[in-house]
Amino acid sequence: MHFLILTALKAEALPIIEVFGLRKDSKTHLYQNNNISLLITGVGRDKTKERLQNLHQVYSNFDQTIVVNVGIAGGNPHQTKIGELYRVNVIFDEENKQCFIPDILCRHPLTELSLTTVAKSVNKDRDCFTGLVDMEGSVIFREMSRYVPLHRLVFLKLVSDHMDIDDWRRIIDVTGLIAKQIDLIKSILVSLDHHVLTNNVILSDKVFDMIQRGASQLSLTETQTHQLMEWTENYIKLTENDLERLAPYFIKKPNSKKERNHIFESIRELFST
């Protein structure tokens, strides 16, 4: 599996960068090493949304990616301890009253709590909020659930305060708080790393490319290309044979639609035998 870690602050990211030996790619602004990438989104809805909406330009391996949001959060004083790490099982968006639920399918060692995403830091009426409070969670859920299924969205929140400070910038040692839990964070990532979570794939990249190139060589329509993909999948699933017999059909560029359709029919016959 690949992990895409999202933090709001550089201060949250530093212990992660260090423990995984990540290096910044100056083009993409992603910190990377092997199967771990990290993106700093900035604080608040708007910045987070903007960064995540552009993410596809620099990151594409979503079929095999688990997205992990790691960050500090305010905690209800009766339910949380400062410095403790929690797993989020439901996110309420205070602004639009929507509720977002990640799928927690795999075992983990953390206490689970709800998270409310607010627009401004909370320092009064704190008892109105159960569980945890942050400023990005719901946006991350909404944006990232376009790319990965809900069981590959993980929210880890570390309680930095009991909603008793008026500005998150006054939280003195964010890096230190995360650093104290970095081994736990790392062990959670290691425990999630299992191939059963990846998307099902039938056509390897190589076969997929061959079909794409073949379809373009034959000038197939979109529907024909789709059909060809489907036949290839059927063929692979049912026969487990390789596709060498298909290659000769892709050599010659047809001179007319009629010829193209003729080749296409021959491929259909090949697959049906």
Next chain:
Amino acid sequence: MSRSENYFLPDFSHIYLESAAKEYEFTNLCLDRFSNSKVVEIPDYKSVFNRPGQDFQTQKRSMKLILAVKKPPFIYKGSNMLQDGGFRNFYYNTPILNCLYNCDYCFLQGMYPSANIVVFVNQDDMEKAVESEIKIRPYLDEPLMLSISYNTDLLAFENILPMTRLWIEYSKTQPDLNLEIRSKSTMFDSISDIESTDQVLLAWTLSPEKVVNKNELDTPPLIKRLKAVQKAIKKGWRVRLCFDPILLYSDWEKDYLDLLNQIKSEISFNEIFDITVGVFRMGQDYFNRIRKTKPESKLYYQKYINDAGVITVSQSDREAVEVFVRENLSGFIPEDRIHFWD
């Protein structure tokens, strides 16, 4: 134990509780039964069940329970996918959405975006709807036949919630109501103390052991289903046998012949109420939705015809199945007690 077995949380590790479903009897029973589960309160069950981005088969490895209050409609007219078994006032309802089992041919994978199980806790509302429908059923000289296990295997759920028991007891208060309870489970023991009634048809789906192992994941073995059938007959219940779907693969005839012979040796067909037979079939939308997820099962990569929006095997294969079943059951059960899906 392989790593994946230990990797996933047990089923029902989480219970999503719709706020309106608090304080119902079924809710309390479930919360007591799964007292170690994490309970997450939600405004509406659809906010969990209908989320985009769920992965049905991965969720099957750790199913969650959703407790909700059903809103109307509480009862539906039978569709052409369902076998009415000769009952003209044929209806179904959905006390539970989704199933503890995971048959690869099951349409639920295409019907629902989620593999999580929804239990509707407002049994009273469903019963009232049945009473209203009984009064306006089209054929007043025949009972209303209600399939209560259409979108689930209700009997398999019996040691979690006694819903089958409640529906059977309820049917006894409604002389014009018949129930069909279709199952692959062996949970007959949990209702065997109830006095049998002709208003209830207990239906078991039977498949060759090879199909059970390969296509009916997590279901009880054939031999145990047969034991449940025997016990139900002995206790005086009306029992229907379902060979549905009969799956076609090379040598299917041999496996299904062995199955019929095994049944003939263990059960007297005189005591069987009737038999239903069908082939693989699925609405094209559901089929396409499942196919998009690139399922493991080879069933979704075979050749089918599209018969007015229904993906199914060719007419000649359907006829072959019919001929096969008629030939091999001839002399054991009258022809008019075998119903074919067509």
